[in-house]
Amino acid sequence: MRPSRYLTGAALHALLCLPYASPAAAEKFEVTLPIDGRTSLIESDTAAVYYPDSKKSSPFFIGNDGSAEGGFKVWEIYGPQGSPKEVGEYKTGRTKLVEILYDDAGDLLVTLSMSDGLIRVFELGKDGVVGDAKGQKLVRGDFSAICGLKSAEGGYVYVLGKRWGYKFLIREKLSKGRKVKAVEIVETQEFGIPIEPNSCTVSPDGRVFFAGDNGKLFSFLAVEETAPPKVVEVGEPAGGDEIKGLKIYHGKKDTYLFVGLEDGIEVFDIKKLGSSLGTIKFADGDLELNDFAIYQRGSKSHSDGTLIYAGENDDGAFFGASSLSPLFESSKLKVNTKYDPRDCAPKGHSKPKKCAALSDCNGYGYCPNDKKAGTCDCFPGFAGKTCNKITCSDNCTSSSHGKCTGPNTCTCVSPWTGDKCATLAVPAKYETEESGGADGDDPAIWIHPTDKSKSRIITTVKSEVGSGLGVYDLRGKRIGGVSGGEPNNVDVLYGFDLAGRKVDLAVAGCRADDTICIYEITSTGELVDVPGGVQPLPTAVKDLEKKFKVYGSCVYHSPKTGHYHIFINSKSSLYLQFQLSTTSDGKLNTTLVRHFYAGNRGQVEGCVIDDPNSRLFLGEEPYGLWSYPAEPDEPAVGTLVDNTVVDGGKLHADVEGVTLVYGKTKQEGYIVVSCQGYSEYNIYQRYPPHAYVMSFTIPNNDERGVDRVTNTDGITAVGTGLGSEWPYGIVVVHDDVNEAAGGGVRSDATFKILGLKDILGAKVVEKLGLLKGVDEEWDPHN
Incomplete structure (x- = not known):
């Protein structure tokens, strides 16, 4: 395992060029959003909104089902009488995390099941989930946050848990006609983090923000490297209260960070994270927020976009929907209903370097920054000058316990099992x-x-x-x-x-x-x-x-x-x-x-x-x-x-x-x-x-x-x-x-x-x- 690297305090501003403003005396807005619709009761934790490529298609959101028989479900945001309309159910086991990746060759849904530890990838289209992309990868651990970003190679997802995180490259293997045949999920980075986050999100300039129970907000740069990222502490934007969710609102000029708390959402200018612009509350005073997602495009009923959230009240847990119009009518925030997540990739992932002399690292590493190095920077589980060899941590303990048959993948000899074949199966x-x-x-x-x-x-x-x-x-x-x-x-x-x-x-x-x-x-x-x-x-x-x-x-x-x-x-x-x-x-x-x-x-x-x-x-x-x-x-x-x-x-x-x-x-x-x-x-x-x-x-x-x-x-x-x-x-x-x-x-x-x-x-x-x-x-x- 590689060591983690943490920075706090003033180091943040030097690294990320973030002006930190003390809480200002400027007047803050407070707006209450009515709940326009809700799903039936479901063990809801996380939600992700899908922007269809065709403007004629109805927008969807995907919510997890955390029950024992669970998986995830798909809803049209605007259903009958304003309530979301369920259009699909997928039983993949108790699921906590869902995320969407946008790619020119096809959009993908990424889920992680708690019951078997498998990352699964599905194709998305104008009708929602249109097929299994036949991509799976086992990731062992207790994970509580997932966020993704587009890249020129496909997409990346960060999976974060109790003081540990992974970054995976998800790329498509294409057949003729540019239809998805399968996807490959490759681990590119593993690193330590100082907390267990409840949520994470990625800004347009390629910064990953995450936060959790202790109310502190952290960030690191999403760059293409295998070394652990430099994690920096941003501050306590919610005054130390537990942060339940994080999302980016992509404005025309300004970028806003929405910080979810149990009883509402605080809104910040991403350039001035020390001072809240205002607070979003819900008409249901008993609502406890778990997570949320933002759909920025307009509709007849929600002209300024929609807020989707996972929450619960005395009746139980559900997903709800609220119009964002009251927010923009009651604040100085600038609405942007033209946002398209396919438009660009964050910095650091737009144009991967080529190194023909090193066979482009065989697709399992990054080209060296130092051209004289002559050796690729290989992903975990790969080694060699051109990343053409597979390796396993601790070499699967010993030859009597197992053999290395894939990148960090051991085939164990009974009764041994586990990542390194060092665990007795009883x-x-x-x-x-x-x-x-x-x-x-x-x-x-x-x-x-x-x-x-x-x-x-x-x-x-x-x-x-x-x-x-x-x-x-x-x-x-x-x-x-x-x-x-x-x-x-x-x-x-x-x-x-x-x-x-x-x-x-x-x-x-x-x-x-x-x-x-x-x-x-x-x-x-x-x-x-x-x-x-x-x-x-x-x-x-x-x-x-x-x-x-x-x-x-x-x-x-x-x-x-x-x-x-x-x-x-x-x-x-x-x-x-x-x-x-x-x-x-x-x-x-x-x-x-x-x-x-x-x-x-x-x-x-x-x-x-x-x-x-x-x-x-x-x-x-x-x-x-x-x-x-x-x-x-x-x-x-x-x-x-x-x-x-x-x-x-x-x-x-x-x-x-x-x-x-x-x-x-x-x-x-x-x-x-x-x-x-x-x-x-x-x-x-x-x-x-x-x-x-x-x-x-x-x-x-x-x-x-x-x-x-x-x-x-x-x-x-x-x-x-x-x-x-x-x-x-x-x-x-x-x-x-x-x-x-x-x-x-x-x-x-x-x-x-x-x-x-x-x-x-x-x-x-x-x-x-x-x-x-x-x-x-x-x-x-x-």
């Missing part, structure tokens, strides 16, 4: 029955006090529909559950003294109402309500962070004091530590005893606590795995266990679930971490220096009819023996898209179950003796 034995909801997360395992084979798996459903906790046996059969307020993570406390009774408790952070949800676990593994089982956050939390939202959670039983604790976090990385007790009348009670911001203040969620060693392990999604003291009277000073690959570590963002397997001593055992973007799991030694052990993933188990794990989130594991079938315990992981036998998917999320012995005791790692580090007699009741 099929799951079982999966849980459907959960009743589309979105699960971090599960837990409750160990039966007398018969461990009767232990239970407790899972979460954090989606609004089906929200609550499910209870399953060790083969995935559902035997119970309770409804709850969108619990994200669940954990188990053993032996809590409740009004003179020793009880086990299931504890979760419930996002629906920002509460701590607690249930008693009966001796047979059922969940029942308990007095004080819904604990609201104290008012003091709002003094710490006004917009604190419950997200992840985990629990701790102190060996020092015997007290029980609950950790709750928010996306902002603020951790709250509560002590759990009972009131005089036998009700549960929580008291805030410590708070701190974790890691680099990136988004957090999953956590687990090593009770005997009093250590909290937490995943910071963009940065890595951290360890903190768990005692409330200790300073919250973190130690980085491992970071993500962008910083030279072994974890792939985003770092999600964290679980612990106990050993026979306080020094033995393992930490297991879920990497969502890769659907892989890293294993580390439990005790410092927390050496990396191995990674594994979960493929299809054709013999048992259990599908692979995709876009994984939460994880839990225990090493204690749970009967003859599980002599070294089990691992339970969340599966995002539950693929059905024979094709298609099922709408409800499931969890996969596999034996810890199958991972640590697999033949290819048997000589490492990893099972010796597991305590198969561990019992949390003792």
Whole structure:
């Protein structure tokens, strides 16, 4: 991986010649746009508008479908009664990102599916999507922004995610008659970025702007080179609020940057990004904006163009349309309805250099800037003087693991898999029955006090529909559950003294109402309500962070004091530590005893606590795995266990679930971490220096009819023996898209179950003796 290059502050203006204006006292406009039409409910995240080449054709927009069975849909912008008219639906799997590339030989739609990590390319025409351009490429990672630009060779797309980005060249392979036969997708650049962006856009002069949760706006030049771009911080155009979307409005003379926030859109002159020109609001005051697109051409109903947006209100998520006329009538912005995205390519991509002496780099590199160099600057995965050789990172680990059969493409020898054939493939034995909801997360395992084979798996459903906790046996059969307020993570406390009774408790952070949800676990593994089982956050939390939202959670039983604790976090990385007790009348009670911001203040969620060693392990999604003291009277000073690959570590963002397997001593055992973007799991030694052990993933188990794990989130594991079938315990992981036998998917999320012995005791790692580090007699009741 190449290192990233970041610049901040004044360096921006020297590099990009951007005059930065302090907020001006000039009067700003504020306009409210009526919602002229909306689609039916759909899990909407991103939208892209298509400008047909023929002025007689109706304009279209393409919106993603983020549901498990999703893909994308196509709508005519101006349908009956003003609402968009759906004209096409394409089931490519849960899709988050869509973008359009314009080319003289044919316009293309680019999508990225979260379920399989495939970039797909489709042909576009006057009737919308007119065919599959037969172009696909696997891109592994958790990506959240896509933007494209035209070039003389075809088009480029930037795909950006948690602190990492790729640039792909998408060019057409033409048959006679200039019709698209297929497209080739070639990676030309990979680089680090300082944040996880929600959106990106490209300006007419070839600058890529991106922004995300922290409200900061960044930029780099879109030039034809393989070296990482120089990323510069532009500022905080929205005053630090989360930026949901970015789009360029192409004026006749001026260029405007539209910055989407949850409750509206701020408008800036791209030359004066320090001062907002005004604000766009929506007539629906409950609307929460996710993303938007701009169609600049006029129509009878929208003479000055149309704003298309992905949003949601109390009814659910949808795509909406509003006329831009009120904006131009109420502001000094200059309308331009003559814009055509086919007109020109940004600087740096208009006339690619030729180097005949180097065979034009065989199309897989750029000609050297220094004519005396005599060697092409090759794309990732290519090498040689003329880029005529293919290479693979780390050479596919070793010849016994796999062979390099394409640019950065390894063909692995079973049971190895992954980019470098360094990941062990371990099929799951079982999966849980459907959960009743589309979105699960971090599960837990409750160990039966007398018969461990009767232990239970407790899972979460954090989606609004089906929200609550499910209870399953060790083969995935559902035997119970309770409804709850969108619990994200669940954990188990053993032996809590409740009004003179020793009880086990299931504890979760419930996002629906920002509460701590607690249930008693009966001796047979059922969940029942308990007095004080819904604990609201104290008012003091709002003094710490006004917009604190419950997200992840985990629990701790102190060996020092015997007290029980609950950790709750928010996306902002603020951790709250509560002590759990009972009131005089036998009700549960929580008291805030410590708070701190974790890691680099990136988004957090999953956590687990090593009770005997009093250590909290937490995943910071963009940065890595951290360890903190768990005692409330200790300073919250973190130690980085491992970071993500962008910083030279072994974890792939985003770092999600964290679980612990106990050993026979306080020094033995393992930490297991879920990497969502890769659907892989890293294993580390439990005790410092927390050496990396191995990674594994979960493929299809054709013999048992259990599908692979995709876009994984939460994880839990225990090493204690749970009967003859599980002599070294089990691992339970969340599966995002539950693929059905024979094709298609099922709408409800499931969890996969596999034996810890199958991972640590697999033949290819048997000589490492990893099972010796597991305590198969561990019992949390003792």
